[in-house]
Amino acid sequence: MALAAILIAPTACIDDPVDALDDVLVVDNRIPDFSVDMSNGERVSGADLRKQTSVIVFFHTSCPDCQQVLPLIQRLYDVYAEQGVAFALISRAETAPSIEAFWSEKNLSMPYSAQDDNDIYELFARRRVPRVYVTSANGVIKHIFTDNPLPTFEQLEGAVQSQL
Numbered sequence: 001m002a003l004a005a006i007l008i009a010p011t012a013c014i015d016d017p018v019d020a021l022d023d024v025l026v027v028d029n030r031i032p033d034f035s036v037d038m039s040n041g042e043r044v045s046g047a048d049l050r051k052q053t054s055v056i057v058f059f060h061t062s063c064p065d066c067q068q069v070l071p072l073i074q075r076l077y078d079v080y081a082e083q084g085v086a087f088a089l090i091s092r093a094e095t096a097p098s099i100e101a102f103w104s105e106k107n108l109s110m111p112y113s114a115q116d117d118n119d120i121y122e123l124f125a126r127r128r129v130p131r132v133y134v135t136s137a138n139g140v141i142k143h144i145f146t147d148n149p150l151p152t153f154e155q156l157e158g159a160v161q162s163q164l
Contacts, residue, residue: 022127023144031056031139032123036090036113039099044088044113050139053163054086055156058121058131060094061102065147069130070108072153077110080160089113092121092129134159 025031031054035045049056057073059066070089077087089112091099096114103112115121125131132151134143143159145151 025124027141029141034120038111038113040111049086052086053137054135056133057089058092058129060092060129063129066130074108090120091115093118136163
């Protein structure tokens with residue numbers, strides 16, 4: 001049984017059925033209250049993210065689509081974190097050791113929050129990663145990107161720039 005779960009896990013993100021009911025939050029909703037501890041020791045909350053343009057990313061490092069999107073988010077982070085854009089990368093049921101290994105392998109430096117459950121994720125959605133939410137400076141979701149289709153860097157950057 002454990003072997004079956006291991007074999008299914010790497011592709012679960014792309015095998016989740018597509019359904020309009022996947023979204024808990026949609027464009028023009030405000031981000032909810034939540035609080036997570038980041039890998040750099042900081043605590044990030046929904047209230048913090050409602051004070052500035054933010055990029056919230058839900059991921060799982062075994063997901064092939066997430067593996068493609070995370071380097072794009074790193075490029076955004078490298079440019080826009082210094083310009084005051086807040087970033088919150090939050091795992092969907094993945095612990096710190098596997099995230100640390102992936103970050104090291106891919107040379108990623110963004111802080112992340114390892115969540116061993118789906119509690120924070122389920123405030124935003126029911127299924128499917130990656131999920132990227134770009135919000136206005138008052139915490140209203142302006143853009144949502146998923147794996148259908150995967151966003152390009154230009155699309156992500158345009159979404160961020162539209163909120164500056």
